[in-house]
Amino acid sequence: MNSVDDLCDLIRAILADTSAPADVDIEPQTALLVSGLLDSLTIMRIATRIEETAGVAFPESEVVAANFRTPQTLWALVETLRAEKSAVTR
Amino acid sequence: MIGTVTDDLVAEWSEFSESALGGLGSADFRTQWKAIAGGGILRTAASDASVGPVTRALAAVEGIGVGGTPAGLCYALASQRFGIQFPLQSFGAPAWTALADGVERGDILLCHALTEEGGGSDPLSMTTRAVPSGDGGWRLNGRKAFVTAAPVADHALVFARTATERTPFALSAFLVDLSTSGVRRSDPFPKVALTGVPMGALDFDDVRLEPERLVGQEGAGLALLTTTTSWERALLLGYALGPMRRVLDRTVDWARSRRQFDRPMGGSHLVAGRIADMALAVHRSRTLVYAMAHRFDRSESARSLASDAALTKISVAQDYLEFSRQAAMLGGVRSFIADTGLTVDLADPMAASVYAGPNDLLRVSVARELGLPVQN
Structure with missing residues (x-):
């Protein structure tokens, strides 16, 4: 996963498997929390899929609203986690 | 995984518990707890490579x-160790760090205060709430019910709503000192299963919580809950393994020594087959629970193990019940008399299908994970 657009694709794919409204498109600035788009299971799935595809551990303590407001805020977290990881392994 | 090292550890702990609880048969819950905790069961040992x-x-x-060790005490120890300590350790909360040492020594007892009168499997419907008190802290109001160890615990991991809407981030978790003013515990509920550990309710009447009582960030309650329930479903039923092995051993002894129709009872193919089924239940349950332990040891995340943890819980609870049913039939009338050495408690294993997530609700979550359009 290399960009916020890849992350949008990931979220779109997960939402396609749920009962979320089909007409919502996912863009970097889409508000994810206002419309009840994400239920708890979907949020956990997104966190797990990010772990699998971005190569970072997604700490449970980061599963909070501030990180899930938009794909952009979530992408910022992924970049932070990646930076922390490379700082540790360097 | 299960191997000779694990078997040696099991044997060591078996010997330890026999001597630690010797003479304490009629002691109260906390005394027995402390005696077993003295062996270090609640402490995270320095792990070796194996x-x-x-x-x-x-x-x-x-x-x-x-x-x-009485099943109720095994259950309570497993519940705190796997359902609270390990998850809090991995969550890394300062509120936990302050307590960890006393908890590991067995001096501080914890309970998991999630369920309310209205239920526990639908956490977003909970009514217990914490509101900011203006100085960075919180005020907690509400009632938690059916909480294992509530009548004897020192601190509770309390889940409360910090937002009014029904959103995934509406819940937060707090570690609450139960001696704080405004906390009231009920009398122990008159349980008829797992009677060795008390259960009760906790009332919070405008309880003041300092800012550092919050576990993780505001709104992280559901994430922590996902972690604690995943640990619990994967490993709590480990408490049943020891009691099952004891019952299997004594059933084999009974079938060898009891004579009927001029031969040992165990010479009947029907009896032998039932005992083989009992061994199968023990084997399957041990294999499943140890496999989950191994995956946590390999640092797989609790979140990613949630579905397999649910399957493990369902399977062991079912096996434990069927196993106990077989034992009760083979013990005959002695299964239902208290001092025969063959007494079987069918309520304990039946309760396993209900606590830590009722098996049927776990089935729904497993099916949903498989892609079925099914909701709770």
Whole structure:
């Protein structure tokens, strides 16, 4: 996963498997929390899929609203986690 | 995984528990708790290359059961160790760090205050709430019910709503000192299963919580809950392994020594087959629970193990019940008399299908994970 657009694709794919409204498109600035788009299971799935595809551990303590407001805020977290990881392994 | 090192650990813990509880048969819950905790069962041991800390803890829980520790105490220890301590350790909360040492020594007892009168499986419907008190702290109001160890615990991990809407981020978790003003515990509920550990309710009447009582960030309650329930479903039923092995051993002895129709009872193919089924239940349950311990030791995330943890919980609870049913039939009338040495408690294993997530609701979550359009 290399960009916020890849992350949008990931979220779109997960939402396609749920009962979320089909007409919502996912863009970097889409508000994810206002419309009840994400239920708890979907949020956990997104966190797990990010772990699998971005190569970072997604700490449970980061599963909070501030990180899930938009794909952009979530992408910022992924970049932070990646930076922390490379700082540790360097 | 299960191997000779694990078997040695189980044997060591079995011996330890027999001597630690010797003469304490009629002692109160906290005294027995402290006696077993004295062996270090609640402490995270320095792990060596062969056996990780979770597998070690599981072997300890199995071992004390094999040594004859009452099932209720095994259950309570497993519940705190796997359902609270390990998850809080991985969550890394300052509120936990302050308590960890006392908890690991067995001086501080914890309880998991999630369920309310209205239920526990639908956490977003909870009514207990914490509101900011203006100085960075919180005020907690509400009632938690059916909480294991509530009548005897010192601190509770309390889940409360910090937002009014029904959103995934509406919940937060707090570690609450139960001696704080405004906390009231009920009398122990008159349980008829797992009677060895008390259960009760906790009332919070405008309880003041300092800012550092919050576990993780505001709104992280559901994430922590996902973690604690995943640990619990994967490993709590490990408490049943020791008692099951004891019952299997004594059933084999009984079938060899009891004579009927001029031969040992165990010479009947029907009896032998039932005992083989009992061994199958023990084997399957041990294999499943130790495999989950191994995966936690390999640092797989609780979130990613949630579905397999649910499957493990369902399977062991079902096996434990069927196993106990077989034992009760083979013990005959003695299964239902208290001092025969063959008494079978069918309520304990039946309760396993209900606590830590009722099996039927777990089935729904498993099916949903498989892609079925099914909701709770």
